[in-house]
Amino acid sequence: xxxxxxxxxxxxxxxxxxxxxxxxxxxxxxxxxxxxxxxxxxxxxxxxxxxxxxxxxxxxxxxxxxxxxxxxxxxxxxxxxxxxxxxxxxxxxxxxxxxxxxxxxxxxxxxxxxxxxxxxxxxxxxxxxxxxxxxxxxxxxxxxxxxxxxxxxxxxxxxxxxxxxxxxxxxxxxxxxxxxxxxxxxxxxxxxxxxxxxxxxxxxxxxxxxxxxxxxxxxxxxxxxxxxxxxxxxxxxxxxxxxxxxxxxxxxxxxxxxxxxxxxxxxxxxxxxxxxxxxxxxxxxxxxxxxxxxxxxxxxxxxxxxxxxx
Amino acid sequence: xxxxxxxxxxxxxxxxxxxxxxxxxxxxxxxxxxxxxxxxxxxxxxxxxxxxxxxxxxxxxxxxxxxxxxxxxxxxxxxxxxxxxxxxxxxxxxxxxxxxxxxxxxxxxxxxxxxxxxxxxxxxxxxxxxxxxxxxxxxxxxxxxxxxxxxxxxxxxxxxxxxxxxxxxxxxxxxxxxxxxxxxxxxxxxxxxxxxxxxxxxxxxxxxxxxxxxxxxxxxxxxxxxxxxxxxxxxxxxxxxxxxxxxxxxxxxxxxxxxxxxxxxxxxxxxxxxxxxxxxxxxxxxxxxxxxxxxxxxxxxxxxxxxxxxxxxxxxxxxxxxxxxxxxxxxxxxxxxxxxxxx
Numbered sequence: 001x002x003x004x005x006x007x008x009x010x011x012x013x014x015x016x017x018x019x020x021x022x023x024x025x026x027x028x029x030x031x032x033x034x035x036x037x038x039x040x041x042x043x044x045x046x047x048x049x050x051x052x053x054x055x056x057x058x059x060x061x062x063x064x065x066x067x068x069x070x071x072x073x074x075x076x077x078x079x080x081x082x083x084x085x086x087x088x089x090x091x092x093x094x095x096x097x098x099x100x101x102x103x104x105x106x107x108x109x110x111x112x113x114x115x116x117x118x119x120x121x122x123x124x125x126x127x128x129x130x131x132x133x134x135x136x137x138x139x140x141x142x143x144x145x146x147x148x149x150x151x152x153x154x155x156x157x158x159x160x161x162x163x164x165x166x167x168x169x170x171x172x173x174x175x176x177x178x179x180x181x182x183x184x185x186x187x188x189x190x191x192x193x194x195x196x197x198x199x200x201x202x203x204x205x206x207x208x209x210x211x212x213x214x215x216x217x218x219x220x221x222x223x224x225x226x227x228x229x230x231x232x233x234x235x236x237x238x239x240x241x242x243x244x245x246x247x248x249x250x251x252x253x254x255x256x257x258x259x260x261x262x263x264x265x266x267x268x269x270x271x272x273x274x275x276x277x278x279x280x281x282x283x284x285x286x287x288x289x290x291x292x293x294x295x296x297x298x299x300x301x302x303x304x305x306x307x308x309x310x
Numbered sequence: 311x312x313x314x315x316x317x318x319x320x321x322x323x324x325x326x327x328x329x330x331x332x333x334x335x336x337x338x339x340x341x342x343x344x345x346x347x348x349x350x351x352x353x354x355x356x357x358x359x360x361x362x363x364x365x366x367x368x369x370x371x372x373x374x375x376x377x378x379x380x381x382x383x384x385x386x387x388x389x390x391x392x393x394x395x396x397x398x399x400x401x402x403x404x405x406x407x408x409x410x411x412x413x414x415x416x417x418x419x420x421x422x423x424x425x426x427x428x429x430x431x432x433x434x435x436x437x438x439x440x441x442x443x444x445x446x447x448x449x450x451x452x453x454x455x456x457x458x459x460x461x462x463x464x465x466x467x468x469x470x471x472x473x474x475x476x477x478x479x480x481x482x483x484x485x486x487x488x489x490x491x492x493x494x495x496x497x498x499x500x501x502x503x504x505x506x507x508x509x510x511x512x513x514x515x516x517x518x519x520x521x522x523x524x525x526x527x528x529x530x531x532x533x534x535x536x537x538x539x540x541x542x543x544x545x546x547x548x549x550x551x552x553x554x555x556x557x558x559x560x561x562x563x564x565x566x567x568x569x570x571x572x573x574x575x576x577x578x579x580x581x582x583x584x585x586x587x588x589x590x591x592x593x594x595x596x597x598x599x600x601x602x603x604x605x606x607x608x609x610x611x612x613x614x615x616x617x618x619x620x621x622x623x624x625x626x627x628x629x630x631x632x633x634x635x636x637x638x639x640x641x642x643x644x645x646x647x648x649x650x651x652x653x
Contacts, residue, residue, distance in 0.1 A: 095589055099586050099587075111342060280457040288447055
């Protein structure tokens with residue numbers, strides 16, 4: 001039993017959940033406004049490369065994270081430009097941005113670093129023990145000795161939930177994804193809202209991409225996102241487009257990932273590649289249940305055309 | 311000008327714009343890497359089209375791109391996105407390699423046919439998972455196919471480093487398959503293999519299947535309007551299942567050809583993202599076999615050309631992916647501009 005609820009395991013779980021939470025919330029904001037962004041994986045890759053390269057050149061974690069955020073915003077706005085102004089198929093554009101991001105991340109790294117025998121590394125975000133709480137038995141280790149971005153991700157969940165239900169802007173954003181025409185009728189600019197949602201979502205997705213090199217590996221490698229962008233899209237569906245439930249989904253996926261690390265340490269009988277498959281197989285199993293009763297925002301993926309007849 | 315001629319012209323403009331964007335982006339990257347743009351472009355074209363060896367390379371690359379493009383295109387005709395071509399290529403390659411290694415003693419040339427057939431089945435079965443989940447559980451095929459890409463890649467890593475590993479090689483590659491399981495070369499000197507003819511034949515088969523059969527009509531009906539198709543009595547679940555299996559089988563064929571005609575073994579990194587490029591190829595080719603054929607040739611030229619620039623000025627292999635995506639985004643841009651403001 002201790003194998004599955006070990007405090008170190010649960011601590012790792014939250015550490016690995018943070019990028020899924022950040023990217024998941026970013027995607028959630030976009031989807032609630034009606035924008036379907038399937039390019040998350042590529043956006044995170046570009047953000048990861050930008051963050052790592054900036055970190056290497058400036059040595060500042062803040063500047064590195066900020067660069068990644070800017071990269072995330074830029075790519076999300078590119079998607080929004082096609083989705084909002086040009087009314088393109090969001091699926092097609094999103095997939096193109098996925099490919100663009102995958103290639104661009106690798107290209108940026110090669111152009112700046114070149115071909116080296118030694119992989120350059122940087123220091124990573126230190127863990128930040130919360131005074132008074134870090135000493136608690138069990139929970140102290142799990143919750144209160146994390147890095148700053150984990151705390152940020154966890155705090156963003158209630159903040160975003162509150163934003164959606166308590167503020168007028170949150171209501172409008174949700175309306176843009178449910179019934180943009182009604183919103184337009186009362187004089188709210190649907191396009192501006194969607195661009196805004198893209199910028200906010202892109203910022204969080206960029207931060208999620210930066211998280212991996214800055215907080216976990218201290219290095220960049222192609223394919224390091226490892227499907228987390230796609231998982232974050234599932235997290236949104238898992239969460240039924242609610243931040244709180246999205247957090248549950250992110251934690252679930254992160255648990256299987258952490259468990260796989262742990263199992264690799266404990267057992268030598270199972271080939272490591274089989275363990276590495278585990279999170280993806282679990283994701284497929286979860287998917288089977290995921291769609292039952294899931295109701296996306298009604299205008300998700302549809303361009304809003306003011307002149308079109310209903 | 312007639313309306314049709316005007317539309318043809320607009321279509322042509324679109325690809326010219328896209329090619330121009332890619333050319334300028336390419337020049338930028340080359341200049342950034344400190345290369346001479348003009349001579350780089352000359353060697354780009356020369357290495358992919360100018361020499362027999364280069365042209366053979368281009369045809370060899372075109373084979374998986376064309377088959378992958380057909381795989382994505384076929385699923386798209388039914389309204390689905392198969393993002394798992396890379397995984398299905400691996401599945402086909404694994405199945406083919408497994409069959410060839412199991413029959414290591416066989417000497418009959420029919421072995422190659424059998425091995426390729428096993429590869430096709432392998433790719434089809436691997437795609438049956440997203441197919442069944444989509445058809446009867448309405449699970450989004452994009453997620454399942456993406457997740458299975460990772461599963462297939464790890465399985466390949468396991469097999470190439472574990473049970474099938476070539477102990478003498480010291481890399482993630484399997485033992486060589488027997489000679490009887492290999493497909494013949496077209497030109498031994500240039501280095502091209504027969505795969506391209508198989509792929510071209512499949513383009514014809516897919517066209518016939520989609521455009522000239524009852525099954526193809528049902529696939530198109532499903533893709534055009536799923537609800538109308540269901541109401542009209544088309545067995546949409548069964549069609550969904552079948553079309554995704556067929557899509558996977560095409561990818562599996564590509565994997566089997568890479569093993570039996572090119573590498574003669576399973577290697578990790580067998581597909582450097584052919585499946586991802588196949589998405590773009592299908593989009594650009596508008597999911598039509600003829601369009602996919604033309605685009606996959608152009609993309610093969612792009613791949614082989616940038617490969618030569620990798621050797622001469624160190625242009626990273628990933629640059630090709632960026633150019634391809636830029637081409638698609640430019641085409642989508644021109645397309646959308648026309649849709650928004652009809653002349």
